[in-house]
Amino acid sequence: MSDFGITGYGAYVPRLRIERGIIAEAHKWMAPGLKGQAKGSRAFCSWDEDAVTMAVEAARDALAGSSADALKAIYLASTTLPYADLLNASIVAGAISAPTGIAASDAGYSQRAGTSALLQALKGGEAALFIASDAPVGKPASVQEISYGAGAAAFTLGAEGVIARLVGKASVTDSFVDHFRATGQKYEYAWEERWVRDEGYAKLAPAAISAALADAGIGIDGVAYFAMPSQLRAVADAVAKSVKFGGSVVSGLENGVGYAGAAHALLQLALALETAKPGEKILVVGFGQGADALIFEVTEAITALPKRRGVSGSVADAVATDSYLRFLSFAEGIDVEWGMRAERSGKTQLTEQYRSAFQLEAFNAGQCAACNTIQFPQFQFCVKCQAPRKQFRQVPLADEPAQVLTSTADWLSYYPAPPLYCGFVQFDNGARLLMEMVDVGPKGIERGEKLRMVYRIKERDRARGYNRYFWKTTPIAAG
Amino acid sequence: MATGIKDKVAILGMGCSKFGERWDAGSQELMAESFEEALADAGIERKQIDAAWLGSCMDAVNIGNSAIPASTALRLNGIPFTRVENMCATGTEALRGAAYAVASGAVDIALAIGAEKLKDTGYGGLPPPFKGTFNDMWMPMASAPAGFAQLADGYRARYGISKEELKRAIAHVSWKSHQNGVHSPKAHFQKAVSMETIMNAPMISDPLGLFDCSGVSDGSACAIVTTPEIARALGKKELVTVKALQLSISSGQETAMNTWDGSYVPNTRNAAARAYKEAGISTPREQISLTEVHDCFSITELVTMEDLFLSEDGHAVRDYLDGVYDATGKIPCQIDGGLKCFGHPIGASGLRMAYEVYLQLLGRAGARQLKAPSIGLTHNLGGVPYLGIAGISILGLH
Numbered sequence: 059m060s061d062f063g064i065t066g067y068g069a070y071v072p073r074l075r076i077e078r079g080i081i082a083e084a085h086k087w088m089a090p091g092l093k094g095q096a097k098g099s100r101a102f103c104s105w106d107e108d109a110v111t112m113a114v115e116a117a118r119d120a121l122a123g124s125s126a127d128a129l130k131a132i133y134l135a136s137t138t139l140p141y142a143d144l145l146n147a148s149i150v151a152g153a154i155s156a157p158t159g160i161a162a163s164d165a166g167y168s169q170r171a172g173t174s175a176l177l178q179a180l181k182g183g184e185a186a187l188f189i190a191s192d193a194p195v196g197k198p199a200s201v202q203e204i205s206y207g208a209g210a211a212a213f214t215l216g217a218e219g220v221i222a223r224l225v226g227k228a229s230v231t232d233s234f235v236d237h238f239r240a241t242g243q244k245y246e247y248a249w250e251e252r253w254v255r256d257e258g259y260a261k262l263a264p265a266a267i268s269a270a271l272a273d274a275g276i277g278i279d280g281v282a283y284f285a286m287p288s289q290l291r292a293v294a295d296a297v298a299k300s301v302k303f304g305g306s307v308v309s310g311l312e313n314g315v316g317y318a319g320a321a322h323a324l325l326q327l328a329l330a331l332e333t334a335k336p337g338e339k340i341l342v343v344g345f346g347q348g349a350d351a352l353i354f355e356v357t358e359a360i361t362a363l364p365k366r367r368g369v370s371g372s373v374a375d376a377v378a379t380d381s382y383l384r385f386l387s388f389a390e391g392i393d394v395e396w397g398m399r400a401e402r403s404g405k406t407q408l409t410e411q412y413r414s415a416f417q418l419e420a421f422n423a424g425q426c427a428a429c430n431t432i433q434f435p436q437f438q439f440c441v442k443c444q445a446p447r448k449q450f451r452q453v454p455l456a457d458e459p460a461q462v463l464t465s466t467a468d469w470l471s472y473y474p475a476p477p478l479y480c481g482f483v484q485f486d487n488g489a490r491l492l493m494e495m496v497d498v499g500p501k502g503i504e505r506g507e508k509l510r511m512v513y514r515i516k517e518r519d520r521a522r523g524y525n526r527y528f529w530k531t532t533p534i535a536a537g
Numbered sequence: 538m539a540t541g542i543k544d545k546v547a548i549l550g551m552g553c554s555k556f557g558e559r560w561d562a563g564s565q566e567l568m569a570e571s572f573e574e575a576l577a578d579a580g581i582e583r584k585q586i587d588a589a590w591l592g593s594c595m596d597a598v599n600i601g602n603s604a605i606p607a608s609t610a611l612r613l614n615g616i617p618f619t620r621v622e623n624m625c626a627t628g629t630e631a632l633r634g635a636a637y638a639v640a641s642g643a644v645d646i647a648l649a650i651g652a653e654k655l656k657d658t659g660y661g662g663l664p665p666p667f668k669g670t671f672n673d674m675w676m677p678m679a680s681a682p683a684g685f686a687q688l689a690d691g692y693r694a695r696y697g698i699s700k701e702e703l704k705r706a707i708a709h710v711s712w713k714s715h716q717n718g719v720h721s722p723k724a725h726f727q728k729a730v731s732m733e734t735i736m737n738a739p740m741i742s743d744p745l746g747l748f749d750c751s752g753v754s755d756g757s758a759c760a761i762v763t764t765p766e767i768a769r770a771l772g773k774k775e776l777v778t779v780k781a782l783q784l785s786i787s788s789g790q791e792t793a794m795n796t797w798d799g800s801y802v803p804n805t806r807n808a809a810a811r812a813y814k815e816a817g818i819s820t821p822r823e824q825i826s827l828t829e830v831h832d833c834f835s836i837t838e839l840v841t842m843e844d845l846f847l848s849e850d851g852h853a854v855r856d857y858l859d860g861v862y863d864a865t866g867k868i869p870c871q872i873d874g875g876l877k878c879f880g881h882p883i884g885a886s887g888l889r890m891a892y893e894v895y896l897q898l899l900g901r902a903g904a905r906q907l908k909a910p911s912i913g914l915t916h917n918l919g920g921v922p923y924l925g926i927a928g929i930s931i932l933g934l935h
Contacts, residue, residue: 398658402665410670418674433793435675441793464690464799468683468742470662477743480677481687482923488795492687492923494677502743505690516674528675 062183063223064354066214066363067328068119070112070191071207071315071372073497073536075099076385078204084382085199092204098313099378100207103193104496105388105474106515108525109136109210110146112321113191114153114513116210119367120187123457126156128216131186135165135175137320138193140525142241149527150189152419153513155454169194169287172211172320173344173352179215180224186215192319197245198391205289207316209372211324221360222331225339226274226353230266233347234258244390251290259288262349263297267341270351274339278303281353282338283330287322288345297343308340314373327354329369336360375536377499387474399472404519406526416452421511421529423489424450432489455511456529459486462507465495474518479503483531494530508534541815544935545640546779547768549761550579553892554652556756556879557725564593564600564654565610567757571885572611572650575759580771583611586761587644589618592631592651594883598658607650624919625831626784626928627651628758628887633782633928635762645767651889652757653882662753682742682750684921685834689744691799692840696851704744706854707835708735711748711877713863714832718874720905725754725880749835754880758888760895765935776935777898780816780912783808783929791923802837804927805844805918812929813846818912821846825868825931826910827897829890831918832875841916842870864905872897872905887928890915894932 082089082096103112113134134147147162156162165175172190179188191210196202236258237248248254263286271278278301285308286294298307308326311318318325323344330340334356344350367375379385386392416422417436424436428445434455438447465481479495481503495503496514509531516528552574554567562570576583591607593599600606604618623630628651635647658664668676677683693703715730730748738746768776785807791797809821818824828845832838839857842848847868848856856862862870871877873893876886894913896902912933919926 398660399662399665406674407670411674414671414674431794435671435793437789441789464687466679466683466686466689466742466745467740468679468686469739470680470682470741471678472665473678478677478679478683480679480683481690482792482799484795490793490795491675492677492679492792505694517678526674 062217063220064213065216065219065221066120066122067331068116068212068366069325069328069369069372070115070119071209072101072103072107073375073377074102074104074379075376076102076379080382081204089199095204100316101209102385103208103388108140108515109138109191109193110140110149111513111515112210113150113189116191116212117150117154117187117189120212120214122364122366126154128185129156129160129187130184131161131182132156133163133175133179133186133188135171135190135320136192137166137169139164139166155420168346169319170344170346170350172324173342173350177227177350188213188215190321190324192321194319195389198386205317207318209315209318209325210321211328219359220357221363222354222356224352225355226270228266228269228273229350230262231348232262234262255290255293259293259297259345260300263343263345264301266349266351267301270353274353280339281305281341283308283334283340285323285326285330286343287326289317325369332368332370377497377536396472404517406519406524418528421455422452423455425453426450432487434489434491455485455489460484460509462503462505462509465503483509496530497532503533510534542636542640542782543780543815544778546636546762547765548777548895549763549768550575551892551895552578552759553723553889554757555723556754558656559755564652567755568607568610568650568652571757571759575761579761585646586613586648587646588616588638589613589648590631590634591620592627592884593620594622594624594627594653598664599654623926625883626887626917626919626926627884629917629928629930632760632888632891632930636779636782639762639764646761646763648761649888650759651884653884654755655753655882656755680742682745682834685837686742686745687799688836688840688922695798695800698854700744702854706857707749707839708732709857710835710838711735714871714875714877717864717872717905718878721873721878724874724878725752726878745834751833751876752880754882756882756885758885758892760888760891775899777895777932778935780931780933781812783812785927787924801840802844802922804925805841808927808929809845812931816931825912825914827872827907828868828870828914829893830870830916832871832877833881837918869907872907887915887917891930891932898934
């Protein structure tokens with residue numbers, strides 16, 4: 059039995075939620091049938107979130123404050139990565155201060171990419187961070203729009219402190235096309251649900267499950283948790299029944315998250331790990347042009363795992379939105395008139411971005427060795443004593459406690475989620491800077507409010523298709 | 538040992554264009570308008586100008602780089618002509634260049650002209666700022682009112698003032714300026730506005746509503762300066778001289794250290810202390826007759842009264858509500874209506890403020906003339922309260 063496996067997990071679900079009833083209500087003039095799907099809420103990305111930012115947040119949760127120094131590899135799986143030719147995982151690596159000697163790779167092209175890439179990472183056998191992050195987008199008034207969601211799950215992999223080890227696996231590959239999205243297309247094209255259910259899930263998943271059970275040398279009665287994502291309702295229960303599974307079917311996270319594409323099976327795995335006990339086995343299935351089945355056995359070490367936000371914490375951390383058009387705008391489903399201020403160029407000077415990466419990527423302040431002042435940004439000389447920067451010690455601010463010193467709600471600036479909340483953030487360690495404040499609920503924001511840092515898109519350069527990232531801040535208390 | 542420039546420079550003449558939405562005029566026409574008035578006021582010919590400084594801030598919507606557009610517009614051939622830019626202190630910076638040239642003895646007569654054409658943008662308000670390739674990567678892309686609105690939280694917290702009380706005091710700031718603007722024929726806005734309208738205007742950047750913000754206008758203002766001796770030789774009887782010209786610029790302490798509490802503008806305090814010293818003013822509350830300060834936003838003006846040591850710390854709210862800075866008060870502020878009524882064509886504003894002080898000191902301010910003022914102060918605040926530029930000039934009778 060391998061002594062390599064999952065050593066920690068983390069999750070992130072965007073705070074923004076919309077009740078499905080609001081989506082159905084907006085479309086009832088032409089698609090009254092959507093009302094039947096109008097149960098619960100789904101998560102959605104704010105204008106400044108994407109698969110990369112969610113991946114960073116999930117990774118931070120999985121690392122739980124520990125250093126990324128020992129990582130040898132980082133894997134990122136998604137069907138909605140922002141770049142077709144730019145290593146998305148390298149952006150995540152920069153944000154979490156991963157060492158430069160790390161291997162990085164992106165996986166995608168199928169909603170099975172999450173489980174397939176996790177299998178690869180587990181085969182790799184070296185200390186790694188595996189992240190699946192996805193925000194599939196449905197066309198307005200489609201079943202996908204109302205049922206899809208967004209989220210990310212991350213796992214640290216290693217040989218020490220293994221909380222779950224892979225004891226069985228199998229993959230089935232079959233050119234079954236339930237849906238597809240061509241390169242460059244915004245929305246997918248999906249075939250009839252009944253056929254997908256009967257010929258797809260009902261046949262391909264059990265084949266992979268049987269093979270994985272055989273690989274593990276156990277029967278289905280040896281499995282405690284069954285996790286299989288699907289945007290189709292009740293499919294997981296039907297497959298569980300067909301393989302005579304009698305344990306606990308892991309929640310499909312329909313309420314509060316929605317179907318999160320390539321990340322979904324991994325969110326379910328993370329959710330199962332929140333409650334699984336040592337010795338229990340978790341069966342995870344990924345579906346897409348076949349299926350992967352992975353069987354994990356939970357170890358004693360899980361009882362000693364430090365507490366984290368996880369899936370439950372992420373789902374509970376919600377800010378409700380009452381506007382369908384706001385949701386639609388963030389999904390780039392509507393092109394509203396933002397006014398001439400929005401014409402400002404969002405071009406990023408890649409040279410400057412690279413020069414300043416040491417402080418902007420992982421949000422590092424500098425601490426002056428001469429006077430101990432912690433300062434951001436780091437200019438050539440200390441803000442207090444003018445000592446040169448070369449002796450600054452790098453102090454990460456991403457996890458440093460902070461609060462609001464001053465703030466305002468700016469209705470004048472072009473901002474895709476008006477108003478733009480911004481103000482001075484005072485860190486407990488003495489650092490201070492003016493920052494954007496995001497995911498602010500209807501109560502607004504007040505002086506003294508406790509904040510945490512979040513990794514977001516600072517600038518979306520739509521003309522050139524480039525996202526520039528930076529850190530923002532958000533109230534710890536949601537909504 | 539530096540002795541400052543007190544009384545080394547006299548104003549020979551000044552001019553100011555009509556401010557407003559000047560659909561009829563570009564920067565060149567605006568400059569010509571203020572220049573012709575100043576030239577006539579000075580009683581000199583174009584060729585007597587030895588050197589010139591142009592203040593102009595926004596390249597993208599204005600005349601472009603260098604002083605060439607100004608030398609061309611004014612047909613000032615072959616003299617040293619320098620363009621300066623220091624955000625909202627640009628106009629004062631141009632005056633500083635011209636005054637220093639005269640004070641140094643390098644030239645006899647120098648011109649300072651500021652102009653800004655803001656209404657060629659196609660929308661209201663200022664264009665989004667470019668903060669530099671590095672700063673744009675991390676600073677929020679916030680508007681000017683969002684920057685100044687930060688003062689409200691800091692000020693309220695320090696002095697324990699409720700949101701409602703502060704809103705009322707800053708509304709009085711704007712109300713007073715609109716009252717004054719009625720008597721300013723060159724102002725953009727010349728109508729009184731009720732407290733109710735000001736208090737209930739749409740929010741721009743909390744707590745600043747529409748009427749807490751200065752207007753956006755086109756305009757130009759101009760000064761011709763020389764030595765007091767030359768001014769007298771040219772026949773000037775009553776002289777307005779420069780008593781002080783000071784500038785203070787942030788090094789980032791307010792934004793990157795944890796000592797500033799958000800309730801005041803350190804730059805204004807620095808520049809004011811130095812300007813009072815240069816001018817020999819020891820009790821500003823008693824000695825200063827009037828001020829024209831940077832009321833880009835109402836909260837700025839309120840805080841500025843403390844930063845200029847005219848109100849005691851924490852007393853500006855009460856002083857405003859008591860009318861200390863009204864036209865009939867002890868130290869009238871924005872007797873011409875201020876940025877509130879003139880708008881803020883950036884390169885011109887500092888010189889427009891000096892123009893009003895100059896008129897008041899010479900008793901030429903018409904319906905808004907104050908009784909026997911002797912010392913006037915102008916104040917500009919560029920950038921944002923926590924990362925900016927304060928420019929102060931003190932002008933007085935010689």
